[in-house]
Amino acid sequence: MSQNFLTKITVLCDDRLSFPLLAEHGFSVLIEKEGRFLLFDTGSTDVFIKNAKILGKDLSKVENIIISHSHYDHAGGLKYLLPFNKKYKVILKEEAFLPKYSNERFTGIEWESLRGFLDFVVIKDEVLKISDSIYVFGPAPFKNDFEEPDPYFYVTRGDKKERDFFEEELNLVINEGDGIILVTGCAHRGIVNIVEYAIKKFNKRIKILMGGFHLYKSTFPKIEKVINSLQKFDIENIIPYHCTGEEAIKILNKR
Template identity: 25%
Template sequence: MKIKILIDNISCSKKQLKGEWGLCVYTEFNGKSILLDTGASTQFAKNAAIMGIDISKIDAGVLSHAHYDHAKFYLRDAARENCYHTHKFLKFFTYQEYIGIYKGTLKKNANRIVFVNGDCEILPGVTLVGHKTPNLDEIGKRAHMSVKENGKYRPDSFDHEQSLVFDTPKGLFIMNSCSHGGADNIIKEIEATFPGKQIYAILGGFHLFRTPDDRVKAFAERLRELNVQKSTQGIAPGNAPTRFCTMCSATKSHKCTPAWKLRCRVPKRDRLPA
């Protein structure tokens, strides 16, 4: 398994990789290539070219959730085969400012999209898992994130969010670009979906920016209780990823690496550590 992070919010000047708010992850697994999200612009394609990746040859694309900073230009030339997304033509807002996929994109490219509802194995050993935890709209309410449906606003329940799960020899590897529904909830959902399987690692955004230290520490401790061995956090401003990894070290939770280190370090800076 090989992972390259094409987009994160931190730039890498030494490698001329520009960052932006959003996430894009390229993965090679069992002879296939998968693209998770594309960030907020065409920068993912420019970074891919610098890293020697031909995006036209990617086997499958996955959209983790329906927010603009993960989906712009996704269907232009990002994958030669199908793109997978949850079947939700809704409008998403934060503080009533539109943050959804650019209007008309999904309908315009419907012939290239496989809409999934529930668990879906898109390739051998690669499964999409949607949320199964009840009352996630309480998280949406606290985060001031909402959905406009039939002319009315309601708290976002994140039923448009899904995890990309790889069944590796070391255990299950989870990718969820923002983990709006809560990373610990997601891990529990994956455990329930794959009973008896060990959770090896989780990669994605945890939305810990401006989260008090005591809550970050509590989250690190919950991951320890869930027996997660490794994590990589991206799409977070400031020192949020580094702060979380420091908390993980302090609580002896698990091995944690900020996503920007995987993009920027030399050599082998694009590989997730084994």
């Protein structure tokens, strides 16, 4: 990231990383800010750990791990932290523990196997202050008529199957001078909804918007609506990853 920024962000897992880094379906970034180290998501497997080693990043320095939502491609890497012999603090919402499905396929996490070596910090507030300049917030409210989670995602409560509205979805905000950096996992509740909520809550312009925007299965008209809406917010830099989709990335690059 530019030397003009005080925050250092390293992408450790993404669908399209180049050699010598390993790529997989998933997302993970390492944040370094004011002497603090934290992870936002952990990808699907141990790829984020292998890439950290390639890049010379010491994950034993990480204090907090934020889980944007509990799909396997964002929280699946947690179990590979056991050999570090450190009880990482994992920040998440209570709803993250619900079993998750995409149609009939289980897409969640076996949380019980992780409880012995991870310290789960369950947050109830809409905004959690991690440090003087780092916050997590969510879920963003639904505000427009063109963004909602895909209807094939479900959770189970007891023996009841319900549509998943991703009530656990967390996003990361980092204060950066007169603006903020906004990092999303998959933006299941809508990237425009998330951006609008972040600007309202933190009352600052967005210098960098990065992460997954979950447009890879969206129709062209929806992609156009989303990108047209994002342009109105006067965001300095938009850096799409993971589930954003080739079509949306192509249009974003063109704009």
